[in-house]
Amino acid sequence: MQKGDTRGQLAVAEVGSNLPFPVRRVYWIHGTKPGIRRGFHAHKRLRQVFVCVAGSVRMMFTDGERRDEFVFDAFSEALVVGPGLWRVMSEFSPDCVLMVFADREYEEDDYIRDFAAYMRDCRHG
Ligand code: T46
Numbered sequence: 469m470q471k472g473d474t475r476g477q478l479a480v481a482e483v484g485s486n487l488p489f490p491v492r493r494v495y496w497i498h499g500t501k502p503g504i505r506r507g508f509h510a511h512k513r514l515r516q517v518f519v520c521v522a523g524s525v526r527m528m529f530t531d532g533e534r535r536d537e538f539v540f541d542a543f544s545e546a547l548v549v550g551p552g553l554w555r556v557m558s559e560f561s562p563d564c565v566l567m568v569f570a571d572r573e574y575e576e577d578d579y580i581r582d583f584a585a586y587m588r589d590c591r592h593g
Contacts (some may be wrong), residue, residue, distance in 0.1 A: 489571040492515035496567040507555040510580045515571045518547040528556045532587050558572030
């Protein structure tokens with residue numbers, strides 16, 4: 469939610485307004501080196517809201533059949549991502565800050581990091 473005025477911009481993330489779940493964890497990805505791609509996993513349960521606070525990043529999501537790929541930047545709407553989607557992030561600009569609000573604590577066993585296993589057992593759709 470943008471609250472800009474003549475002084476500049478102020479953006480708000482608020483549970484019950486534009487955050488669709490109670491937030492248990494916030495993390496942000498920044499300083500990603502040139503040419504690096506991140507992600508390569510899906511989540512079993514985790515729901516997240518992505519906000520690109522600065523810069524830009526290419527996002528790719530697939531459920532194993534449908535594939536969406538787009539450049540996400542500071543002018544984009546926040547992105548709500550539920551469980552069961554495989555994601556890859558690439559082409560981070562040097563100034564990219566990708567902030568993520570999550571509805572669960574960090575749990576490594578919530579990750580599916582093997583694409584073949586994802587396609588076999590876990591994909592939605
Ligand atoms: C996601 C994409 C968009 C923690 O200890 N706590 C945390 O909350 C997170 C998110 C990560 N970590 C550790 C686990 C690894 O040792 O930080 C290290 C890097 O995490 P990972 O390799 O999972 O980073 P990405 O960029 O591949 O994935 C992250 C999130 O993990 C994931 O939930 O959806 O960003």
